[in-house]
Amino acid sequence: MLETKLQTELQNKVNKKIAPLFAKYDMDVNGLQSGMKWKPIVLIIGNYSSGKSTLINEIIGADVQRTGQAPTDDAFTIITNEGSEKPKEVPGSTLVNDENLPFIKFKQYGEKLTSHLCLRNIDSPDFKDMAIIDSPGMLDATTEKDRGYDYMEVLGEFAKMADLIVLMFDPHKAGTIKETYSAIRDTLPEKSGEDRIIFVMSRIDECDNISDLVRSYGTLCWNMSQMTGRKDIPHIYLTYAPQLANAIKNSEWWPQERDELKKKIFAAPTLRLNHILEDVDRQVHELQILSEAMSELSRRSRKLFTKVAEVTVGLALGLFVFGDVLTNSILSLPSQTLISSLREGTFSFGNLILPLIFLCGTFVLGFVVFDRIVFRNLIKNTLADSSTLVKLDNEYRRNLWKKMATSATELIKNITVKDIWHGHASNLAKINRFLEGDLKKFYEKLRP
Ligand SMILES: Nc1nc2c(ncn2[C@@H]2O[C@H](COP(=O)(O)OP(=O)(O)OP(=O)(O)O)[C@@H](O)[C@H]2O)c(=O)[nH]1
Ligand SMILES: [Mg+2]
Incomplete structure (x- = not known):
């Protein structure tokens, strides 16, 4: 029977391509899978x-x-x-x-x-x-x-x-x-x-x-x-x-x-595959909107990270070159700065120690500033109105977001700096490919 064959095919596709993503976004994969059973x-x-x-x-x-x-x-x-x-x-x-x-x-x-x-x-x-x-x-x-x-x-x-x-x-x-x-x-x-x-x-x-x-x-x-x-x-x-x-x-x-x-x-059995398709469609759209939100949050985070990184690199390089000049003028330490050692041709590894401390210290400080202040602020502001993360340009999307907003809040609350490079954009691309490619093909096969 064509329907049974298509049902198995769909089940395999969902298990392979979509089920792992459900787990990543803390969505209930059992709901998706049990709908296709029996x-x-x-x-x-x-x-x-x-x-x-x-x-x-x-x-x-x-x-x-x-x-x-x-x-x-x-x-x-x-x-x-x-x-x-x-x-x-x-x-x-x-x-x-x-x-x-x-x-x-x-x-x-x-x-x-x-x-x-x-x-x-x-x-x-x-x-x-x-x-x-x-x-x-x-x-x-x-x-x-x-x-x-x-x-x-x-x-x-x-x-x-x-x-x-x-x-x-x-x-x-x-x-x-x-x-x-x-x-x-x-x-x-x-x-x-x-x-x-x-x-x-x-x-x-x-x-x-x-x-x-x-x-x-x-x-x-x-x-x-x-x-x-x-x-x-x-x-x-x-x-x-x-x-x-x-x-x-x-x-x-x-x-x-x-x-x-x-x-x-x-005649109910003839509605079965359509029903399964609609359910998969609905649940994958729920997943899609979550993934869109997380992908946008990651994008915003990375943009801020780039800005902080630019300032940090500039500051780190400046301090690498001139940091010891500053400490020398205030504390008379070190006795010879990196620049003067190069100018006078007396450079030794010892002249690099303080500049390197400045360089690494600034990078650490930059990261701490991003993690503790900039990133946390972004999360706080996003939580105040998470709907800005997604386009809500029609009634369907507004309803979908209403349903998923709590799950999105949970994901946002638990996000760490590490996660912003975790491939939300590629997850979203996979979900879109599934909806636009695989699922559409199934609908076409069902059309009389
Ligand atoms: N005259 C008449 N009696 C009916 C008809 N359908 C059911 N009944 C009677 O109505 C009563 C209730 O029918 P059930 O089939 O038990 O109703 P149910 O919806 O299963 O009820 P619950 O299990 O209590 O929820 C029974 O005594 C049936 O014999 C009908 O079309 N005409
Ligand atoms: Mg009864």
């Missing part, structure tokens, strides 16, 4: 009782997940086909320690999350090359706090990994979609995240009549335009589980987009 993922999220587990069971064709009217499920369940030789259930504590799986990052949320995480290994051949994640239904904000881990953050992490996010809600709770949406929105790539989310209003058969449905739909559209700030509302799939549907009067009036929704879910 199979395509569909994440199902939404309010409790919105019909998430019912939809999953319907897709699998078996009652794999428990369903029920009250909040039923408080776990993240990864459902996939790992082969019959693997166990039927893998607990969270095993998942977060398996290097071959992309779940290591969930370890940081502690035991409370790992005990609410598991992998369910099913027989279905449709799930050999994809996984679907059922999530605990969203409750109200106060109850969310009792989970013992940051639910929104965890949801955001799953959303980042997912190739397709299905956001479900039912007509009774159409007004609460905003929290769920904002939890995942920030974690998705700026440019394209929107295509990764699909909105589903489920259980519409429970509306008493069309005007009831239209009212719920209206509430939803209003909330959506509020949260996206856009007037064009994305497509909302209106669906219900046919086997559960209440007797629907005038059923020909009732929309039913269940099959289309299922098709979309099974």
Whole structure:
């Protein structure tokens, strides 16, 4: 399969060319690498009782997940086909320690999350090359706090990994979609995240009549335009589980987009490579802006260093030639200066000792002045407004910088004089070559 081949190729390129640079700029290389591991993922999220587990069971064709009217499920369940030789259930504590799986990052949320995480290994051949994640239904904000881990953050992490996010809600709770949406929105790539989310209003058969449905739909559209700030509302799939549907009067009036929704879910693997490319693209741009900032800081430092060095060399040479004349006139030391020894033809190595002390002393002093005063001042001024290090000429770059400014501050705080020759410019050139060359080629290969 072309996608799998390209995925491996991209993985190798990233590991070889970009991963070492991530480490140099103290960026998390695991985030970059784990995004490229494993199979395509569909994440199902939404309010409790919105019909998430019912939809999953319907897709699998078996009652794999428990369903029920009250909040039923408080776990993240990864459902996939790992082969019959693997166990039927893998607990969270095993998942977060398996290097071959992309779940290591969930370890940081502690035991409370790992005990609410598991992998369910099913027989279905449709799930050999994809996984679907059922999530605990969203409750109200106060109850969310009792989970013992940051639910929104965890949801955001799953959303980042997912190739397709299905956001479900039912007509009774159409007004609460905003929290769920904002939890995942920030974690998705700026440019394209929107295509990764699909909105589903489920259980519409429970509306008493069309005007009831239209009212719920209206509430939803209003909330959506509020949260996206856009007037064009994305497509909302209106669906219900046919086997559960209440007797629907005038059923020909009732929309039913269940099959289309299922098709979309099974098409998620085709989005996989695009998703990986976007993620790599986003993270390498983050790296690029950090490298740009450090490269500019190094350039400014080197410029100041050259100035200090010029003054130091001038002063050192002056003192080399005339320094002993000065001490001779004040302290009568040395008895014969370098110049007079040369003029009188009595030069010996002894005449060089003081001039050499002056020469070396001035160089040391010059370096100390640069290190302790000039360089430190530059760092202090830069920290006061680090945004001057990079060009922020469009909204995209401004947002990118906002995200990376804290990391940049950390790097700037820890920079030493030695680092200003550490090849930030060549790092930046490598990053630019990767973005302009390698990554562009991958995008071209994907274009139909
Ligand atoms: N009438 C009708 N009932 C539905 C439909 N979908 C789900 N239900 C019922 O609604 C209840 C909630 O469904 P679940 O699938 O458990 O919902 P969930 O989103 O997984 O809920 P949590 O796991 O608690 O977050 C169950 O009793 C289902 O039988 C539907 O389309 N129509
Ligand atoms: Mg459920």
